[in-house]
Amino acid sequence: MLSNPYIETLIALIFIYALLSTLVSILNEWFNHFISSRGVFLKQVINNMLFDPINQSYGYLLYRHPMIDKLRKDNKSLPHYISAEAFAMATIETIAEDAVKDRITQENGIFKLQEGAREKDTVKRFATAVENMGHSELKKLLRYFLERSYNATTEKYDIEILKKEIAGWFNEHMDRASGWYKTKQRPRLILLGFIIAIAMNVDSIHLTRVLMTNPELRTKFVNEAEKSADVFANATDSAVDDKIRTVVDSFMAHADKDTSPSRMQYLNKAVTQLKMLSDSAQQAAFDKSLRMTDQMAKMGLPFGWQDDAAPVSWLNKHEDKNIHSFARTNDNYFSKRNQFSGWSLLVYLLGIIITAISLSFGAPFWFDVLLKFVNIRRAGAKPTETGTNSNKK
């Protein structure tokens, strides 16, 4: 096993980022749910797919079709998920409706709907409606799907093939759209990273320095990191989110044993407000995350807003600022950090920015990186007492 304070510090740091990223993810999921982000995005994607400046706005009309309309939770929300089959059928039906000739009749002053003769074959209605469309890119695409659904033997269109063609088009588009969605989320994840970094006062530069100068703390987190990496690696049948949940649960096994006061009072207060606007599953996720971050702080990480640590210490008038509980040596760094200067402000802000951007990469990214570094550390040879190394591989 490779024992190197730099590698160990990196492993500990990556592990801390991985855990904090889960809180960023929970906040992001809560916010997405709150503003129906997925539903709005899905609607935009479908509008783009069915955009037609010449004919109707079929994306808009698709959402009026009962198959899609009934997917709404209430009359203000949008469906977050539409299956490819539902999309295909609703698209066919929406366009086919143009071939139906209903009319209004009047008798004795009362107006009634007289439904027009309806071609029973949905695909025939669809084909008629497509032929009647003004020439557009969408018409060309729909005609292409129709032609592929034509069975030369029976000389008929096959609705199952037509549905399959449109569903396949939808699935391809959604695969790309999920990438676009993740890209779109990025600025928000960075913003949430900043919020967490500031709410918990996580300065990456200071955190790194503390881990480098405190072997005990470093070892504690490296051990936790290795255990977590094993848990993550062994959960081979689970989805990534479930693996991460298992890792957090395993880490949390320590949490309930420590009954000392919370060090995350501000974060607790802020999250309590958000919990009021959450459902029970989200509240449970928030609770777990709060306990997790508290546990991390109680294990000795320099989190939280303390009087004896920057930036709160900058406001204190005490002469001796070198009372930081993380100072294990007479390192000038800690006393300089706790006193305000242009340099300490700059370094602090840089540390917060690094935290924010790091957290925005997400927990799956950091757990993957953690696995790699843990394996590197396990693969490297321990230096022998005679000074020669042997590669255990």
Next chain:
Amino acid sequence: MKPFVNCHLHLFNSNCAPDYYFRMVLPKALDPFANLIKAFLEKKTTRWAVQAGLWMAIKIRGGDTSALSRYLEFVKIGSAASQADVFNQIRPSYNQIDKVRYIALTLNMDHMAHYNSTHPPIDSQLREIIDLKKTYPDNLFPFVSVDPRHLGDPDQLLAWMQQYMNNDKFFYGIKIYPAKGFFPFDPALDKIYAFAEANQIPIMTHCTRVGSYYIDTIERSCVNENAPTLNNNPALMDPIRNRIRMLLADTKTCKNNKIWCNIFTHPEHYLPVLEKYPQLKLCFAHYGGDKEVNRTTASDYPAYLSPNWHDLINQYLRTYTNVYTDISYTLSNADALKKIKPLISSDIGHKILFGTDYYMVQQENPEKHILGQAIEILGGVDMDKIARDNADNYLKSVYYP
């Protein structure tokens, strides 16, 4: 008994409005953010946050929060997912009235500015209304919105409109909204008016100084002292061209769309149309507006946009056989409604229609309150006259026998 008709309401939701629509209400400095602000205000959570913030600000400064609540209620209705949802919110207000019909005025918002927008165009708005008409064939009577800039060709425009107006389709009248950036005497509307007069199809036009309007600059608009017209009679067109000339010289007013767009809506600008089509069934909506009725129009309207619009409309009601007006939105002002009441018993009383301008009027009061106030002030006899008898005459055409 003839049906009770609300001859002026809107069902289009914010989906139908262009992405840049909010430029109309925002300060110029926020124009680049108009699309984003529109997207945010459509989300109920953001409206909740804005409402909470503004409510606190008003309370701290000391003021009435009811106007804010009403405005946000208006935004809430407009943010409904579909036009059917909007319609379902007005119907309960009329539960106590027997046999109600609603004239839903669609609105073409595709030409309010040159900016790009992803909103569904007018045909999709109309298609959705057709579905709603199929559900409520005896209650809903939509009008098709016509804009001379649509399709860019008068013959195509007429053919387009006719496809919605013939007996198979579902529309019973025409809505025009010149304040969106065109003159009522635009030659592209010539064939539309000819068709409407020949078939006695009712036209509804927006005629108040306020409301929504063309968002782009005056330079990009059709405002030009040589603007083409369907009727070149100099006795009618010279004063109009003079008015346009004065507006173009008034550079300060030219920067304020809310004011200069009155040039499109001025009642005198319909005279070339009415001279050419004297039997045209044309309703000047809103009766000029409550400020014109009460004679409290703000002084920032320049003199060349006078005279009083309410007086002009009364003059046309007396001059032209088939000119109508309605009390929509104006009825929200009790003083204005009280001034209108004696006119209902006068020589022009058979040409005044009942309408509310739902859901725009939500900014003043809920629909039920508006209706209740109208019944209280006008009384049952006058209400029946304007909502049943007059409305029936107004709607009569080849499509509404």
